[in-house]
Amino acid sequence: MSDFTSNAKPSGWLVLSVGIFAAAHTAAAQTPRYDVGRPATQAEIRARDISVAPDGTGLPAGHGSVAEGRTVYRNACAACHGERGQGIGDYPALVGGQGTLTSKAPVQTVGSFWPYATTVWDYIHRAMPYQRPGTLSNREVYAVTAYILYENHIVPANAVLTEKSLPKIRMPNRDGFIPDPRPDVKQPSPRATNKSESHQ
Amino acid sequence: MRTEISRRAFLATTTATLGAVASSPGSLPAPSQVSVPPERLLAPHRLLGAPRRQYGDRSPYEKSVRYFKPSSTPGTGASRTPLQDLHGIITPSSLHFERHHAGVPQIDPSHHELLIHGLVERPLIFTMKDILRLPPVSHVHFLECAGNTASDQLGQPGVDPQMSHGLLSCSEWTGVSLRTLLEDVGVKPKARWLVAEGVDASRLSRSLPLEKALDDVIVAYGQNGEALRPEQGYPLRLVVPGWEGNVNIKWLGRIDLVDQPYMTRDEAAFYTDLMPNGLARMFTFVMEAKSVITRPAGGQHLDGAGFYEIEGMAWSGRGRITRVEISTDDGRSWRDAELNSLVLPKAVTRFRLPWRWDGSEVSLQSRCTDETGYTQPTREELVSVRGLNGTDHYNGIKAWYVHRDGKVTHV
Numbered sequence: 001m002s003d004f005t006s007n008a009k010p011s012g013w014l015v016l017s018v019g020i021f022a023a024a025h026t027a028a029a030q031t032p033r034y035d036v037g038r039p040a041t042q043a044e045i046r047a048r049d050i051s052v053a054p055d056g057t058g059l060p061a062g063h064g065s066v067a068e069g070r071t072v073y074r075n076a077c078a079a080c081h082g083e084r085g086q087g088i089g090d091y092p093a094l095v096g097g098q099g100t101l102t103s104k105a106p107v108q109t110v111g112s113f114w115p116y117a118t119t120v121w122d123y124i125h126r127a128m129p130y131q132r133p134g135t136l137s138n139r140e141v142y143a144v145t146a147y148i149l150y151e152n153h154i155v156p157a158n159a160v161l162t163e164k165s166l167p168k169i170r171m172p173n174r175d176g177f178i179p180d181p182r183p184d185v186k187q188p189s190p191r192a193t194n195k196s197e198s199h200q
Numbered sequence: 201m202r203t204e205i206s207r208r209a210f211l212a213t214t215t216a217t218l219g220a221v222a223s224s225p226g227s228l229p230a231p232s233q234v235s236v237p238p239e240r241l242l243a244p245h246r247l248l249g250a251p252r253r254q255y256g257d258r259s260p261y262e263k264s265v266r267y268f269k270p271s272s273t274p275g276t277g278a279s280r281t282p283l284q285d286l287h288g289i290i291t292p293s294s295l296h297f298e299r300h301h302a303g304v305p306q307i308d309p310s311h312h313e314l315l316i317h318g319l320v321e322r323p324l325i326f327t328m329k330d331i332l333r334l335p336p337v338s339h340v341h342f343l344e345c346a347g348n349t350a351s352d353q354l355g356q357p358g359v360d361p362q363m364s365h366g367l368l369s370c371s372e373w374t375g376v377s378l379r380t381l382l383e384d385v386g387v388k389p390k391a392r393w394l395v396a397e398g399v400d401a402s403r404l405s406r407s408l409p410l411e412k413a414l415d416d417v418i419v420a421y422g423q424n425g426e427a428l429r430p431e432q433g434y435p436l437r438l439v440v441p442g443w444e445g446n447v448n449i450k451w452l453g454r455i456d457l458v459d460q461p462y463m464t465r466d467e468a469a470f471y472t473d474l475m476p477n478g479l480a481r482m483f484t485f486v487m488e489a490k491s492v493i494t495r496p497a498g499g500q501h502l503d504g505a506g507f508y509e510i511e512g513m514a515w516s517g518r519g520r521i522t523r524v525e526i527s528t529d530d531g532r533s534w535r536d537a538e539l540n541s542l543v544l545p546k547a548v549t550r551f552r553l554p555w556r557w558d559g560s561e562v563s564l565q566s567r568c569t570d571e572t573g574y575t576q577p578t579r580e581e582l583v584s585v586r587g588l589n590g591t592d593h594y595n596g597i598k599a600w601y602v603h604r605d606g607k608v609t610h611v
Contacts, residue, residue, distance in 0.1 A: 054462070110469075177468075177479065184585050
C-alpha cells in the first residue's frame with residue numbers, strides 16, 4: 001500500500017496539513033466543542049464496520065476454496081455474470097482482458113485491471129449478489145472470490161483463501177496505477193483578446 | 201402525445217374550478233359536463249384561477265425532464281439534466297442529474313444514523329436530530345459525474361447540452377461542515393484518510409484524503425431550501441466541492457478514519473483514467489474547468505439572421521471562474537463573454553455575449569479560465585495526452601454548428 005501512496009502527489013501536503021491539524025486538535029480532543037451525538041459502543045462499531053484495507057485490515061477470519069466457490073458462483077452469480085464470468089449484456093464480465101490495456105479496446109475486469117484482491121472480496125461482500133446483497137456468509141465470499149481469481153488464472157484450482165492469504169495475492173495489474181498528474185495539458189500561450197472587435 | 205395528455209389534465213382542472221364558481225359548494229358538476237372553450241385559455245384574466253396547493257408543481261406547459269436510457273439493470277445508471285432549459289445557476293432538485301449503482305434506498309430519517317469511528321478519540325453516532333442541532337452552513341456547488349462529456353471525448357458528441365454535458369447540476373447545499381464533526385470526535389494524528397460509506401444496496405464507499413475532509417466538505421441534509429431528494433442522498437450525503445460526483449457519498453451512514461486509502465472498487469477499478477501506455481491514473485478527484493453554450497445550442501433553431509444572446513455555463517473544481525471567451529470562427533479569434541453577477545467558487549457560473557447572426561454557417565465555442573489560471577483545453581490537446589481509453593474527467597472545448605437554415609447541431 002504505502003509504496004503506492006509514497007509516490008502519490010497528495011502525501012506531501014497531507015502530512016504537512018495533518019501535522020498542523022493534529023497540533024491544533026490535541027487540545028480539542030480533550031473537550032469536544034458541541035458534545036452532540038452518543039458514544040458508539042464497540043458492539044455497535046463491530047456491527048457496522050465492514051471496511052477492508054488492501055493490507056487485509058478489517059478482513060474477518062475465514063476461508064473458502066475454489067471448489068466451494070464454483071458452487072456459490074453457479075447458484076448466486078452465473079445468472080447475471082455468465083456461466084464462467086464472461087458477462088451477459090449489461091452485466092459486467094468478471095474475467096478476461098489480460099493484455100488488452102494498451103489496445104484500442106481495453107477490457108477492464110477483475111483479472112486484467114483490479115490492483116488488489118481485497119477489493120474483490122470487499123465489493124462482493126458489500127454489494128453482491130446485486131438484488132440480495134449481504135446474503136452470502138463470509139466463507140462463501142472467500143470461496144467465490146477464490147473462484148473468480150481462479151477463472152482469471154490468478155490462483156490455482158486447489159487454492160483456499162483466508163484472511164491471511166487474500167491480501168498477499170499479487171494481482172496482474174498491481175503496478176498499473178499512477179497518481180494524478182493534472183493539470184496535464186500544455187496551457188495556451190498568453191493571448192490577447194480583441195475586446196474592441198465589433199459583433200458579427 | 202405527452203403534450204396531449206397534460207393539456208387534457210389542464211382542461212380538467214380548469215373546468216373543475218369553473219364548476220365550483222358556477223354552482224354551490226359540494227355540488228360540482230363532473231368535469232366532463234363543463235368544458236372551457238380553448239379560446240378562453242388565451243384570456244386567463246376572464247377565469248378565476250386555480251386554488252392554493254400544499255406542495256407546488258410547475259406549470260403544465262413546462263415539459264423539461266431528465267433523460268435516461270432504459271436498461272436491464274435499472275438500479276445502476278444515470279439520468280441527465282436538461283441544461284438547455286435551465287435559468288440561472290441553480291438546478292431544480294427535480295431535474296438534478298442522477299447516478300446510482302444499486303437504486304435509490306427508502307430511508308426513514310428517524311432511524312438514520314451516522315457513525316464516525318476508526319482513528320478517533322471518541323467514536324460517535326449521530327441521529328438526524330443530533331446533526332440538526334449543529335451549526336449549519338450553506339454553499340452553492342456544482343456536482344458533476346466523472347464520466348460527463350465522455351461521448352464528446354470519444355468523438356460522438358452529444359446532440360444537445362443535456363446529452364453532451366447533462367451529468368452536471370448545481371445546488372445550494374445545507375448541512376454541517378465535516379470539519380465540525382471531525383473536531384468533535386477528535387481525529388488521531390495517525391489518520392490520513394477517511395472512508396465514507398452509504399447505506400444503499402451497494403454500500404458505496406470511497407476514500408478521501410483528510411486534507412480535503414478538513415477543508416470544505418459538507419455533511420448535507422438540505423438541497424435548494426428543502427430536504428435532500430431521495431435520489432440525491434436523503435436524508436444525509438457528503439458534498440465534496442469540486443470533486444468527481446462519485447465521492448459525494450449519498451445516504452451517508454458511516455465515516456471511518458484510517459491511515460491509508462482503502463482501495464474500494466469505485467476508486468481502485470472504476471473512476472480511474474486508463475492512459476495510452478496502459479497505466480491508469482488513480483485518485484483523479486478534481487473536475488477541471490469546463491464550459492458549454494446552452495443557447496444557441498444543438499437541438500435548437502434560429503429564426504433567421506439577427507440578434508441572439510449567446511448564453512452558457514462554466515464551472516471549475518479548482519475555484520472561481522474568472523473568464524469565459526467565445527469564438528464564432530472555429531476558434532481563430534476569441535471574445536470575452538460577460539460573467540453574470542453570481543460568480544461563486546466551485547459553482548456553475550453563467551456567461552453571456554450579445555451576438556448578431558449574419559445567416560452564414562458558423563461554429564460557436566466557449567472556453568473558460570479559473571482562478572488558478574487554468575484554461576479549458578481543446579479536445580485535440582486532451583486526446584493527444586490522454587488518448588481515448590480513459591473516458592472520465594474529459595473537459596474539452598465544445599462546439600455547436602449553426603447552419604444556414606438556422607438549425608443548430610452537434611456536428
